[in-house]
Amino acid sequence: MEMDEMLEELVETIKEHYEKREFQQIKTILGELNPADIAVLLEEFPENQRLLLFRLLPKEEAADTFVELDPDTQETLIHGITDTELREVLDELYLDDTVDIIEEMPATLVKRILRNTDAETRKSINALLKYPEDSAGSLMTPEFVDLKKDMSVEDAFKRIRRTGVDKETIYTCYVTDAQRHLLGVTTVKELLLHDYDDLIEEFMETNVIYVNTLDDQEVAAQQLSKYNFLALPVVDMEERLVGIITIDDAIDVMQEENTEDIQKMNAMLPTEKTYLKTSVFETWKSRFPWLLLLMVSATFTGSIITAFEDKLAALTILTAFIPMLMDTGGNSGGQASVTVIRAMSLGEVNFKDYFRVVWKELRVGFICGVSLAAVNFLKIWFIDKLAFQNDEITLIIDLAICLTLIVEIVFAKFIGCSLPMLAKKIGFDPAVMSSPFITTIVDAVSLLVFFGISSAVIPQLR
Amino acid sequence: MEMDEMLEELVETIKEHYEKREFQQIKTILGELNPADIAVLLEEFPENQRLLLFRLLPKEEAADTFVELDPDTQETLIHGITDTELREVLDELYLDDTVDIIEEMPATLVKRILRNTDAETRKSINALLKYPEDSAGSLMTPEFVDLKKDMSVEDAFKRIRRTGVDKETIYTCYVTDAQRHLLGVTTVKELLLHDYDDLIEEFMETNVIYVNTLDDQEVAAQQLSKYNFLALPVVDMEERLVGIITIDDAIDVMQEENTEDIQKMNAMLPTEKTYLKTSVFETWKSRFPWLLLLMVSATFTGSIITAFEDKLAALTILTAFIPMLMDTGGNSGGQASVTVIRAMSLGEVNFKDYFRVVWKELRVGFICGVSLAAVNFLKIWFIDKLAFQNDEITLIIDLAICLTLIVEIVFAKFIGCSLPMLAKKIGFDPAVMSSPFITTIVDAVSLLVFFGISSAVIPQLR
Numbered sequence: 001m002e003m004d005e006m007l008e009e010l011v012e013t014i015k016e017h018y019e020k021r022e023f024q025q026i027k028t029i030l031g032e033l034n035p036a037d038i039a040v041l042l043e044e045f046p047e048n049q050r051l052l053l054f055r056l057l058p059k060e061e062a063a064d065t066f067v068e069l070d071p072d073t074q075e076t077l078i079h080g081i082t083d084t085e086l087r088e089v090l091d092e093l094y095l096d097d098t099v100d101i102i103e104e105m106p107a108t109l110v111k112r113i114l115r116n117t118d119a120e121t122r123k124s125i126n127a128l129l130k131y132p133e134d135s136a137g138s139l140m141t142p143e144f145v146d147l148k149k150d151m152s153v154e155d156a157f158k159r160i161r162r163t164g165v166d167k168e169t170i171y172t173c174y175v176t177d178a179q180r181h182l183l184g185v186t187t188v189k190e191l192l193l194h195d196y197d198d199l200i201e202e203f204m205e206t207n208v209i210y211v212n213t214l215d216d217q218e219v220a221a222q223q224l225s226k227y228n229f230l231a232l233p234v235v236d237m238e239e240r241l242v243g244i245i246t247i248d249d250a251i252d253v254m255q256e257e258n259t260e261d262i263q264k265m266n267a268m269l270p271t272e273k274t275y276l277k278t279s280v281f282e283t284w285k286s287r288f289p290w291l292l293l294l295m296v297s298a299t300f301t302g303s304i305i306t307a308f309e310d311k312l313a314a315l316t317i318l319t320a321f322i323p324m325l326m327d328t329g330g331n332s333g334g335q336a337s338v339t340v341i342r343a344m345s346l347g348e349v350n351f352k353d354y355f356r357v358v359w360k361e362l363r364v365g366f367i368c369g370v371s372l373a374a375v376n377f378l379k380i381w382f383i384d385k386l387a388f389q390n391d392e393i394t395l396i397i398d399l400a401i402c403l404t405l406i407v408e409i410v411f412a413k414f415i416g417c418s419l420p421m422l423a424k425k426i427g428f429d430p431a432v433m434s435s436p437f438i439t440t441i442v443d444a445v446s447l448l449v450f451f452g453i454s455s456a457v458i459p460q461l462r
Numbered sequence: 463m464e465m466d467e468m469l470e471e472l473v474e475t476i477k478e479h480y481e482k483r484e485f486q487q488i489k490t491i492l493g494e495l496n497p498a499d500i501a502v503l504l505e506e507f508p509e510n511q512r513l514l515l516f517r518l519l520p521k522e523e524a525a526d527t528f529v530e531l532d533p534d535t536q537e538t539l540i541h542g543i544t545d546t547e548l549r550e551v552l553d554e555l556y557l558d559d560t561v562d563i564i565e566e567m568p569a570t571l572v573k574r575i576l577r578n579t580d581a582e583t584r585k586s587i588n589a590l591l592k593y594p595e596d597s598a599g600s601l602m603t604p605e606f607v608d609l610k611k612d613m614s615v616e617d618a619f620k621r622i623r624r625t626g627v628d629k630e631t632i633y634t635c636y637v638t639d640a641q642r643h644l645l646g647v648t649t650v651k652e653l654l655l656h657d658y659d660d661l662i663e664e665f666m667e668t669n670v671i672y673v674n675t676l677d678d679q680e681v682a683a684q685q686l687s688k689y690n691f692l693a694l695p696v697v698d699m700e701e702r703l704v705g706i707i708t709i710d711d712a713i714d715v716m717q718e719e720n721t722e723d724i725q726k727m728n729a730m731l732p733t734e735k736t737y738l739k740t741s742v743f744e745t746w747k748s749r750f751p752w753l754l755l756l757m758v759s760a761t762f763t764g765s766i767i768t769a770f771e772d773k774l775a776a777l778t779i780l781t782a783f784i785p786m787l788m789d790t791g792g793n794s795g796g797q798a799s800v801t802v803i804r805a806m807s808l809g810e811v812n813f814k815d816y817f818r819v820v821w822k823e824l825r826v827g828f829i830c831g832v833s834l835a836a837v838n839f840l841k842i843w844f845i846d847k848l849a850f851q852n853d854e855i856t857l858i859i860d861l862a863i864c865l866t867l868i869v870e871i872v873f874a875k876f877i878g879c880s881l882p883m884l885a886k887k888i889g890f891d892p893a894v895m896s897s898p899f900i901t902t903i904v905d906a907v908s909l910l911v912f913f914g915i916s917s918a919v920i921p922q923l924r
Contacts, residue, residue, distance in 0.1 A: 032669045033669070034669070034671060034689055036688050036689050036690075157654070160654055161654055161655065164651065164654060164655060165655055170650075170651050170654065171633050171650070171651075188632075188633070188650055188654075189626065189632050189633075192619070192622055192623055192626060192632065192650075193623065193626060193627055207494050207495070207496070209496060225710075225713050225714075225717070226498050227496055227498050228498075228710040230692065230709070247692070247709055247713075248687075248690040251687050251709075251713060251716070252687075254713070254716070254717070255687070255716070255808065258720045259804055259808070261724075262723075262724060262727070262800060262804050263800070263801070263804075265724070265728075265800075266727075266796050266797055266800040266897060267793050267796065267797060268797050268800075268801070274805065274808075274810045275801055275802070275804075275805035275810055275811055275819075276805070276810065276811060276815065276818065276819075276822075280822060280825045280826050280829065281829075283801075283822070283826045284826050284829045284830055284833075287794075287797050287826065287830055288830055288833055288834070290793070291790060291793055291794060291797075291830060291834055292833075292834060292837060294789060294790065294793050295786055295789070295790045295834055295837075295838065296837075296841070298785050298786040298788075298789040298790065299786050299841070299846075301785035301786070301789075302782040302783055302784070302785050302786050303782065305781050305782045305784070305785065306779070306781075306782040309778045309779075309781070309782075312778070312781065313775055313778055316771045316774070316775055317768070317771075319767050319768075319771070319774060319781060320764040320765065320767045320768040320771075321764055322764070322767070322784065322785075323760050323761075323763035323764050323767065323784075323788065323905055323909075324757055324760040324761050324763070324764050326760075326785065326788065327756060327757070327760040327763075327898075327901065327902065327905065328753060328756065328757045328760065330792075330901075331729050331752070331753055331756050331898050332749075332753060334728050334729070334897075334898070335728055335729060335730050335749050335753075338724060338725070338727075338728040338730075339725070339730070339737055339745075340737070342721055342724050342725075342737075343736065343737035343738070346717065346721070346736075348736045348737055348738060349737055349738060350466055352466070353738065356738065357737075357738075360738075360742060360745070363742045364742050364745045364746055364749065367742065367743075367746045368746055368749060368750055368753060371746075371750055371754075372750070372753055372754060372757055375754060375757075375758075376757065379758070379761070384761075435728060435796075435897065436789075436793050436796070439789065439792075440789065443785055443789065447785075
C-alpha cells in the first residue's frame, strides 16, 4: 500500500516536471528507481509521454525497464523508437528475455527485432523459438559460464571476469568437455573458498541435477525450488549443455502455474494477461465454457427433482432442505478435491498414495458428516420444529435429513479426492476435477440419496 | 514420476544392503545424492533404521539433510543422537534454519538444542525467536557479508574468503557504517567485474530496497520476486541492518501463502503440515468450522423456499430449475471472486481499481448471462418441452427462468468482485470472501429473484 501511494506521488511530481519541461529533474528521479518500479510508473503515462520518458533512461536501465513492461506497452514503444535505439536495448537484453518479448509480438515487429540483432544472436534466438511453449528449452537462456575441468581457480576467475558481464548469472558455473557434455558444476562461493591453484575438477560437484530441453517448465521450477539452486542446467537429447534456467524465471513460472491452477479449480480457462489487461470479451471466453457445461450438467440434478415431484408435493417441507444438502455436499467435496490437487502440485502426493488418501478422506468425511448431522439434528428439532412451530417436521424426517448428510459428505470426500488423482493418472489435468465439477456430481448424488432415504423411511412417502 | 520410481528403487537397494549389513555400499549411494533427496529417502525407513542411516552421512551432508526433514522426523532424530552429534549438526546449520527447527520442537528439546550451541549463537537464536511469526524478522538470517565503503575490491574479496564459508549467501554484500546503518549494496558479480583497486563506494548501489523486521514475510517475498533479488536486507526500527532474507526462503513463503489462499478460497482453515502428515482430526478441525457456518447459512436459502412453498406446489416444474439456477449463480460468483483475490495477491489490483473492476465484472456478467440464457432458452424449449413433452412449460416460464439467469449472474459477478476488495479494505483476509461464501449469498438472492420474477410474470402464480 505504501508503495502504491509513493508511486502515485511520483507520477504527480513527474507530470509537473514534464509540463514545465524540466527533464533533468525527471532523469534524476528515474535514476534513483529500480527498473521494476520505473516500469510500473511508465504504465501510468499516456503513450506519447511514455516514449519521451523512456528515452530519458540510461542505456542499461532502459533495457532492464523494457523487460518489465507489459507486452502491449513494449509493442507501442518499439513502434516509437528508432532502429538505433532498438539495437541498444536489444544489446543489453539477456537472450531469454528477448525470446519472451518476441513471442508476444506481431510478425512485423519480430522481423524488425531480428533485423536489429547480430547474426549470432539471431541464430540463438531462432533456436530458442523452436522449443515448445512451456518447455524447459523455451525458458532457458544459452548464456552461462562454462569452465573446463583442468582450469585452476585463478583461470576460472579470469574467464568469469572476461565473459561474465553478459551472463544472466555467474554464480553457478558449469564444467563441460570438448563436446559440451556436462561434467560437473561449481559455484563462485566454492571458487572463492578454494586456493587460486586448486583445479576445478578437484572440488566440482559431479552428480549434477539437470533437466531436458523438452521437460515441462513446471518440473524445472520445482527442481530449482526443491534443491535450493540459483540456476538449473538444461541439456539436449545428446546430453549436451545448451542452457540454464535461472531462479527468477522459475519463480515467475511457479506463480503462473499457481494462477492457472486456481483458475482451473474454479471453473475458468487460464488467461495469460493480468486481470486488468484482459478484455471483457477475453474474460468471457475464459469463463463461459465451464459455466455452460456446468449449467447443462445441473439440469440432470433438476430432472432428479422432477422424478420425485409427486413425493415433494406430498411433503413440501423436504424442498426446504435441498439447498442446505446441496451446498454442504458441494463444499465437502470441494475441500477434499482442492486439498488433494494442491498436494499433488507440490509433489506431496502421488498416485501410489491413492488408497492412503481415500482411507483418510473417508474417515474425515465420516467425522465431518456425524458432527454436522448432530448440529443439524438439534437445529431442525429445536429451531425449525419447536421455535418456528413447523408441525410437518417429524423425528423420522429429521433423522432422514441427518442420515443423508452423513452419506453425502462421505461420498463427497471420496469422489473429491478420487477424481483429481484418477485424472492425473490417465494424463488429464487434475485441477479441472475441482469444486465446481465435483459439486455438480455431488448435487445429483445427494438428491438421489435424500429421496432414496426419505422414500424408504418416511411413512407419508411410502 | 521418474524421480519417484528412482527413489523407490533406491529404497529397495538400501534395504537389501541394510539387511546384509553392507554399510559401506549405503554410504556410497547416499554420497551421490542431494540432501533434499536423502531426506525424502530417509522418511521411507522406520525410526531405528533411519537413525543408523543418518549416522552414515558425512557431517556437512548430515546437517543439510536434517534441514530438509519433516519436524516429526527431526524430533525423533534429535532424541536418538548424542549431544556431540547434535552439536556437529547445529554447527553446520544456518541460523535461520536452526530457528525454524526450534520453533517446531517441544520445550525440552529446545532446551537441549540451546544447551548445545555456543553462547553467541544462542544469543542470536533468542533474538530471532522474539520476532512475531510470519514477520520478516522471523524469516531472516543474521549471517550476511558486510563490507565497508572504503574497502577496495581486493579487501572485499579477502573478507569474503575469510568469513564467507558460514554465510548462507555471499553473492549480495551489504555496505554498513560503524553503527551498522545500511549505506549500500553490491554483488560479487559487480566485484568480479571491477578492478582490484576500485573502492566499493565508487560503484555500490545506494538506493537500497529493504524491509523492516516487523513487515509481513509475504511482503518481503513479493519484493524479492518483483526486483529479481537473491537476497533482501532487513533493518530494525533504528534502520540498522540486522539480517537478510534469501531467495530460497522467499520461495517457500510464496508457496505457503499460495496454499493458504487456496485453502481459504475453498472454505478451509489453513493447516501447516503437508497433506499426508496432517492427522484425520486436524483435517477435520480445518474443514468443520466453514462447513458448519455454510450449512447454517444455507438454511436461510431453505426458508426462502419454504416461504414460496405454496407457489411451488402450484407449479412444481419450477423446483426442477432450482439446482441449475443455484449452481450457475454460485459458479459465476466464484469465478469473479477467485480472479479478483488472485489479482490482489499478485499485487495487480488494489482498492483504487474498485470501480474499474466492478464495471468490468458487470459487463462480463451481462455477456455471460445473456449467452447462457440464450442456450438455456433453447434447451428448455426444444429439449424439456418439445422432446420430453413437458406441457407444464410455457413461453412465459421459459422467459422467467432465462431472465433470472441474467439478473443472478450479473449480481453474482458484482458481489463476487466486491466482497473480497471490501474485505481487504477493512483489513480482513480477502481469500475468505471466496466461492463457498459467495455461493451461499448468491443462492439466496438467486431464489428471491427467481420467485420474484416468476410471481410477477407467470399467470398461474399471480
